[in-house]
Amino acid sequence: MSNKSNGNSIRGKVHKYDIDNIDTDVIIPGPYLKIHDHKELAKHAMEGIDPSFPEKVSQGDFLVAGNNFGCGSSREHAPIALSQTGIKAILAQSFARIFYRNAVDGGYLLPLEINESTVKKISDGDELEIDIAKNEITNITNNDHYLMKPFPELIAKIVEAGGLINYKPDY
Amino acid sequence: MTITEKILARASGKQKLSPGDVMFAKVDKVMLHDVSGPGVIKVFSEWEKKKGLKLKQIWDPDRVWVAEDHFVPSADRISAENISNLSNFTKQYGITKHFKYGLGQYGICHTLSHEEALVLPGEVYVGGDSHTNTTGAIGAFAAGLGHTDIAYVLMNGQIWFKVPETMLFKIDGIKPDHIMAKDIILKIIGDIGTDGANYKAMQFAGSIMKHLPMEERLTLTNMTTEAGAKNGIIEPDETTYAYLRERTHTKYSPMHGDPDAHYTEVFTYEIEKLEPTVAKPFSPGNISAARDLQGTELNKAYIGSCTGAKLEDLRAAAEILKDRKVKIRTQVLPAAQSIYMKALNEGLINVFMQAGAVVGPPTCGACCGAHMGVLGKDEVCISTTNRNFPGRMGHVESKTYLASPIVVAASAVTGRITDPRDVRN
Numbered sequence: 250m251s252n253k254s255n256g257n258s259i260r261g262k263v264h265k266y267d268i269d270n271i272d273t274d275v276i277i278p279g280p281y282l283k284i285h286d287h288k289e290l291a292k293h294a295m296e297g298i299d300p301s302f303p304e305k306v307s308q309g310d311f312l313v314a315g316n317n318f319g320c321g322s323s324r325e326h327a328p329i330a331l332s333q334t335g336i337k338a339i340l341a342q343s344f345a346r347i348f349y350r351n352a353v354d355g356g357y358l359l360p361l362e363i364n365e366s367t368v369k370k371i372s373d374g375d376e377l378e379i380d381i382a383k384n385e386i387t388n389i390t391n392n393d394h395y396l397m398k399p400f401p402e403l404i405a406k407i408v409e410a411g412g413l414i415n416y417k418p419d420y
Numbered sequence: 421m422t423i424t425e426k427i428l429a430r431a432s433g434k435q436k437l438s439p440g441d442v443m444f445a446k447v448d449k450v451m452l453h454d455v456s457g458p459g460v461i462k463v464f465s466e467w468e469k470k471k472g473l474k475l476k477q478i479w480d481p482d483r484v485w486v487a488e489d490h491f492v493p494s495a496d497r498i499s500a501e502n503i504s505n506l507s508n509f510t511k512q513y514g515i516t517k518h519f520k521y522g523l524g525q526y527g528i529c530h531t532l533s534h535e536e537a538l539v540l541p542g543e544v545y546v547g548g549d550s551h552t553n554t555t556g557a558i559g560a561f562a563a564g565l566g567h568t569d570i571a572y573v574l575m576n577g578q579i580w581f582k583v584p585e586t587m588l589f590k591i592d593g594i595k596p597d598h599i600m601a602k603d604i605i606l607k608i609i610g611d612i613g614t615d616g617a618n619y620k621a622m623q624f625a626g627s628i629m630k631h632l633p634m635e636e637r638l639t640l641t642n643m644t645t646e647a648g649a650k651n652g653i654i655e656p657d658e659t660t661y662a663y664l665r666e667r668t669h670t671k672y673s674p675m676h677g678d679p680d681a682h683y684t685e686v687f688t689y690e691i692e693k694l695e696p697t698v699a700k701p702f703s704p705g706n707i708s709a710a711r712d713l714q715g716t717e718l719n720k721a722y723i724g725s726c727t728g729a730k731l732e733d734l735r736a737a738a739e740i741l742k743d744r745k746v747k748i749r750t751q752v753l754p755a756a757q758s759i760y761m762k763a764l765n766e767g768l769i770n771v772f773m774q775a776g777a778v779v780g781p782p783t784c785g786a787c788c789g790a791h792m793g794v795l796g797k798d799e800v801c802i803s804t805t806n807r808n809f810p811g812r813m814g815h816v817e818s819k820t821y822l823a824s825p826i827v828v829a830a831s832a833v834t835g836r837i838t839d840p841r842d843v844r845n
């Protein structure tokens with residue numbers, strides 16, 4: 250396993266799909282929506298785009314993509330399936346709103362927003378170290394550094410709580 | 421403030437809200453179905469395990485309803501198990517509004533929402549399905565959520581939102597017979613893109629509203645999801661009130677935007693200039709005029725879903741199919757039992773069957789590739805549904821073209837993508 254965690258830093262390998270609008274139907278196709286066994290869902294993660302995806306991923310890895318990641322349905326199966334393969338964070342230019350809040354509120358994985366030039370600089374197979382507190386990404390493979398967009402205040406608190414169910418708001 | 425901002429302000433006890441503000445809002449109504457419901461049950465059981473407690477009651481069972489729609493009538497053993505788990509769940513928590521197939525009224529959750537007047541103007545409504553946006557046509561704030569968020573609402577009665585910016589779409593003119601609401605929303609998605617309204621509210625207005633029936637309005641708000649919108653909304657008017665009068669006696673307090681409300685963008689369309697429009701594979705934003713695609717050979721026509729199998733949709737399709745025969749496999753699946761009954765009483769079901777189509781039970785069915793006529797490899801379908809991503813309706817190498825009920829019906833008659841004007845003549 251390539252994953253090492255050190256305080257607020259997470260480390261893993263990149264699986265890059267350099268496309269926009271990766272939708273929930275390709276992340277986890279409709280027929281699997283009746284399945285609620287999380288491990289079973291992982292076997293079909295990204296099936297519509299790359300059926301070998303679950304075998305490629307190790308615990309703690311990252312997925313890198315373009316704009317509007319996770320568009321389409323509200324199926325929480327999508328972040329569940331990805332996180333169960335081992336994906337710890339998705340780095341994308343932007344996220345569809347329900348995918349984003351499902352990822353955070355369910356406490357499955359981190360949706361991290363990066364800009365277009367950063368997407369271009371990261372290659373498939375690169376090793377990254379991400380410091381969540383500092384919003385910094387280090388590309389260990391080519392010794393490069395990037396910034397990511399900080400979480401809004403409430404999102405940061407929910408992430409810290411490990412999901413919305415564990416979060417105590419002051420209404 | 422816009423109608424969306426005013427509804428959220430009232431629900432969060434604030435005098436004023438602006439786009440970007442993050443707050444917790446009280447929820448008036450919540451929906452779950454046979455896909456999001458089992459997820460909610462799992463969240464509850466994990467919470468119980470972690471806390472070592474029993475979750476004895478939920479926030480307000482009378483504000484909750486449950487639909488069975490994606491995999492019903494139960495497509496296989498797993499689906500059947502999900503349905504029986506849902507039945508146990510609603511019994512345990514005293515949720516009486518559980519619309520069960522084979523037990524009277526049931527159907528697609530978003531269709532039940534308006535058919536049964538479960539959501540009223542001015543309310544905050546969340547559902548465990550992305551097309552929850554549909555119900556905004558009634559003048560409510562309606563947004564889709566995942567099952568963890570729905571579980572949270574069931575426990576606490578509130579949920580966080582970021583107040584969306586509002587984009588206003590003004591559609592003016594008199595609707596020609598060959599144009600339906602589906603053409604309008606496909607054109608808009610084609611113009612702004614499938615992320616063109618990400619995190620935003622899409623509000624519809626303009627002179628067409630005077631004559632646009634409620635069910636057509638619901639098609640507009642339904643597909644705001646395909647532009648990434650948080651919610652779609654239409655200010656309530658006499659059409660809304662008349663529609664609700666036929667369905668409920670419950671009082672409600674409607675909300676309207678202020679005259680000086682701020683819209684981040686305003687788009688204007690003249691409906692007479694629109695063409696019957698088709699979204700090509702593999703995106704709802706990949707649009708063309710139906711006439712520009714008229715050579716495209718098809719294998720199937722599908723008239724179904726919350727988008728395209730309401731009573732107005734079935735009436736429109738039947739008007740084309742009357743005294744004609746379909747040339748390709750054609751399925752009609754009314755969106756709810758009540759709509760099926762109305763279609764039966766109006767003679768529409770007879771028209772469909774005389775034309776050669778198969779008429780099936782209300783279900784999300786093949787719209788989401790679940791069951792009931794999914795597509796095989798290389799099959800090409802024209803459909804009244806809302807999405808055409810790779811594999812959406814079946815095999816990842818099948819193709820779906822999205823269109824209005826009259827374009828789908830006209831295409832079923834010729835076996836090729838067809839503008840309804842070209843079969844009517």
